[in-house]
Amino acid sequence: MLWDWNYVWEIMPALLRASIVTVQATLLGFVLAAVLGLIFAILRMSRSNWISIPTAGFVEFIRSTPVLIQIFFVFFVFPEFGIVLPAMVAGVIALGLHYGTYCSEVYRAGLENIPRGQWEASIALNLSPYITFRDIIIPQAIPPVIPALGNYLVALFKETPLLSAIAVLELMQTAKILGSENFRYVEPMTLVGGFFLVMSIVAAAGIRQVEAYLNRTLRNPGGAR
Amino acid sequence: MTTPMVKFDNVTKRYGSLTVLDSLNLDIASNEKVAIIGPSGSGKTTVLRMLMTLERINEGIIYVDGEPMTHMERNGKLVPANERHLRRVRGNVGMVFQHFNLFPHMSAMKNCMEAPIHVLGLSKQEAADRAAELLDMVGLGDKKDQYPSQLSGGQQQRVAIARALAMRPKVMLFDEVTSALDPELVGEVLNVIRKLGTEHNLTMLMVTHQMGFAREFADRVCFFYGGKIAESGKPSEIFSNPKEERTRQFLSAVLEAS
Numbered sequence: 001m002l003w004d005w006n007y008v009w010e011i012m013p014a015l016l017r018a019s020i021v022t023v024q025a026t027l028l029g030f031v032l033a034a035v036l037g038l039i040f041a042i043l044r045m046s047r048s049n050w051i052s053i054p055t056a057g058f059v060e061f062i063r064s065t066p067v068l069i070q071i072f073f074v075f076f077v078f079p080e081f082g083i084v085l086p087a088m089v090a091g092v093i094a095l096g097l098h099y100g101t102y103c104s105e106v107y108r109a110g111l112e113n114i115p116r117g118q119w120e121a122s123i124a125l126n127l128s129p130y131i132t133f134r135d136i137i138i139p140q141a142i143p144p145v146i147p148a149l150g151n152y153l154v155a156l157f158k159e160t161p162l163l164s165a166i167a168v169l170e171l172m173q174t175a176k177i178l179g180s181e182n183f184r185y186v187e188p189m190t191l192v193g194g195f196f197l198v199m200s201i202v203a204a205a206g207i208r209q210v211e212a213y214l215n216r217t218l219r220n221p222g223g224a225r
Numbered sequence: 226m227t228t229p230m231v232k233f234d235n236v237t238k239r240y241g242s243l244t245v246l247d248s249l250n251l252d253i254a255s256n257e258k259v260a261i262i263g264p265s266g267s268g269k270t271t272v273l274r275m276l277m278t279l280e281r282i283n284e285g286i287i288y289v290d291g292e293p294m295t296h297m298e299r300n301g302k303l304v305p306a307n308e309r310h311l312r313r314v315r316g317n318v319g320m321v322f323q324h325f326n327l328f329p330h331m332s333a334m335k336n337c338m339e340a341p342i343h344v345l346g347l348s349k350q351e352a353a354d355r356a357a358e359l360l361d362m363v364g365l366g367d368k369k370d371q372y373p374s375q376l377s378g379g380q381q382q383r384v385a386i387a388r389a390l391a392m393r394p395k396v397m398l399f400d401e402v403t404s405a406l407d408p409e410l411v412g413e414v415l416n417v418i419r420k421l422g423t424e425h426n427l428t429m430l431m432v433t434h435q436m437g438f439a440r441e442f443a444d445r446v447c448f449f450y451g452g453k454i455a456e457s458g459k460p461s462e463i464f465s466n467p468k469e470e471r472t473r474q475f476l477s478a479v480l481e482a483s
Contacts, residue, residue, distance in 0.1 A: 117326035124277050124320040125340035125392060126312060135339060139330050 008187050011178045015191055018174035023199070025092055025170055026157040032096025033156065034149065037103025041111060042133065044104065059101045067098040068162050075166045091163040099156045106148045110141035143214040150207030154200050161192075171195060228291040230255040230428040231276065231396055236285035238271055245271045247452040248285070255395075258422055258429045260439035260460070263449030264475055269432045272449075273398040276430070277320045278311050289317050290395060316344070319394030323401040325381045327373040333360060333384045334369045337391045345392065352391075359387035363417045379410030383417050390421075397421070399431035411435070418442070436479055440464050448472045 043055040062070070075090040085093070114137050122132040161172035175188035229252035238246040246268040253259050261269045274280045276287060278294070286303065287295045296303040297310040306314070328336050337356035341347040347355070360369050363383040373381050382402055389397060399418065403411040415438050421427060422442060433439050439446055440460040447457040448469070456469045467473045 115326075117322060117324055118328065120277075120279050121322065121326035121328070123279060123315075124318075124322075124389070126315050126344045127340055128312070128343070131339075131343045135343070136328055140328075 002186060004184070004187060007182065007184060008191065011182075011188055011191070014174055014178060015171065015188065015195070018169060018171045019195055019199075021088070021168065022157075022160050022170040025088065025095070025160050025163060025168065026153070028092045029095035029099065029160075030153050030156055032092065033099035033103050033152065036096060036100030038107050038138075040100060040104035041107035044108060045111060059104055062098055062101040063105075067094065067159060068165060070094040070098055071162055071166060087163070087166045087168045091160075091166060091168050095156055095159065095163075099152055102152050103149060106145045106152070107141065109148075110145040111137060113144065114141055143211075146211045146214055147207065150204070150211070153207065154203050157200065157203065158196060227254070229253055229288070230257070230290055231430070232288040233272070234286045234288065236275065236287060237283050238268070238275060238280060239283050245452055246275075249452075249454070251447070251454065253396075253428060253430065255428055256426055258442060258444045259431070260443035260446045261430065261432045261449060262434070262436070262439060262446060262475070263455075267449040268452040269449045270400055273320065273400050273430060273432055276396070277318055277398060278315050289314055316392065317394055318396045318398065319389035319392055320398040320400065321382070321385050321389050321402050323404050325373070325378070325385045325405075327381055327385055327388070329373050332370050332372055333365060333376070333387075336373075336384055337388045340388070341391050355391055356387070359390050360384070362390075362420070363387045364413070377410060378406045379413045382406065382410075382414045386414075386417055386421070390425075394427075396428045396430065399429065399433070401432050401434065403433070403435060415442075434479070436464070436476070448475065450475075 040055055040059050044052050044059065046052045046055075071091055071094040074085065074094045075087060078085060078090070118136055118140065119132070122136050127136065160170055163170050164173035164176060167173060171192050175185075175192045178188045179185035231251075231253040233249045233251040236246060236249045237244065249268075249272070251272075261272060263269050271280060275282050275295075276289075282295055285295075286293050292314060293303060293306075294311075294314045295306055297306045298304075328339070331339065334353065334356050337359060338349070338352040341352040341355060342349065357366070357369060360366055363386055365380060365383055365387070368376060368380060368384075373384070376384065386402075402418075403414050406414065415435065418429075418431075418438075419442060422429065431439075431443075443460050445457060446460045446463040447454050448463060448467075448471075449455065450471050456463065456467060456472045463472065464476065467476060
């Protein structure tokens with residue numbers, strides 16, 4: 001028999017528990033990516049070459065090397081320098097850093113789209129650079145890039161199985177263990193795939209909601225066009 | 226002789242090899258209203274942008290209220306100003322732009338409250354009172370909670386004037402503030418500027434194409450040509466009896482067009 005429902009119900013609890021780990025890794029990783037991305041984007045726009053060029057170099061370096069290598073690096077190489085991290089933490093840092101560099105490009109597009117007049121008005125009103133970014137630039141730059149950021153959230157989510165390589169007990173790793181224990185891979189792997197499919201669709205719908213909300217409140221306040 | 230409110234001392238501005246302003250010398254007295262006219266590319270907008278510190282200058286010094294703005298004193302010598310110095314002196318100057326540059330995600334009130342709260346340190350209540358008073362003054366008391374996208378161009382520009390005034394500048398710069406407006410909206414903005422001139426102690430510098438308004442409102446008109454002041458004087462002299470051939474040509478071209 002190709003598909004055993006009894007086996008499905010037997011492994012379901014373990015897979016659901018693992019799915020929580022997957023979701024946790026996704027959300028933590030993405031929060032880190034969203035914050036780091038904004039920091040990278042702003043540093044890269046700095047007028048000082050001492051700040052912008054090293055930042056650009058670092059972003060390019062991280063973007064251009066595989067995330068799996070970065071995960072291994074954080075988990076296996078950092079301890080050589082005295083930084084010993086639990087697998088989950090190491091994985092979240094590596095994913096967050098890697099996707100942070102993608103997000104920084106997205107933010108940069110949003111920031112560069114702000115008309116020069118907004119910056120000039122901020123200078124004319126003597127606003128500090130911090131207030132200018134916080135109150136004037138960022139609230140206008142982010143809503144238009146929410147869909148692009150959302151795509152990276154879904155992409156990061158689908159990359160979490162890489163964490164199985166450093167034995168984080170997320171969905172993929174759990175499915176592998178179940179499969180090898182019972183010599184049956186069809187059900188666990190199919191369920192994992194189905195789970196990712198459902199979650200991705202749910203996340204995409206959520207992003208559309210956030211996008212619509214931000215458009216209403218920030219980008220087009222008052223509702224007039 | 227009293228200290229001028231604004232003093233351009235041999236100011237030169239270049240973009241690459243192009244000299245936009247060539248050793249400009251210009252003193253503007255406190256409370257004086259100066260209109261700057263001239264063909265496009267003559268450097269007139271650059272004068273305002275330098276005074277607002279939106280452009281750095283290449284040579285010379287700009288003084289505001291007797292104090293160097295583009296430079297600061299260090300060990301008895303004048304060195305180019307750092308950001309901190311600029312932030313301190315810049316507060317004396319306010320600017321209204323051709324394209325309004327209102328913050329689109331903030332209501333008219335919030336536009337006028339942002340800088341007083343974060344730069345002058347006013348409380349929310351104080352800033353709101355000040356903003357409401359100024360919006361009343363520009364005739365938009367009933368539009369306080371509207372967003373820029375809900376206002377006409379003339380209304381947006383009046384909010385922009387109120388926003389600049391909320392910082393209580395000593396010098397106000399108007400950069401072609403009616404050029405982006407539909408003709409029927411020009412009057413309401415000029416009326417507000419007129420009112421400012423009579424009710425407030427403000428030094429005003431305006432780049433304008435509204436010759437009638439310049440003639441009636443300004444104490445002095447400066448005609449710019451090729452990065453220099455080609456001619457300046459009382460509006461009656463400049464408009465009725467220009468001495469320079471270039472001024473005459475410019476005025477007849479402009480007046481013909483309108």
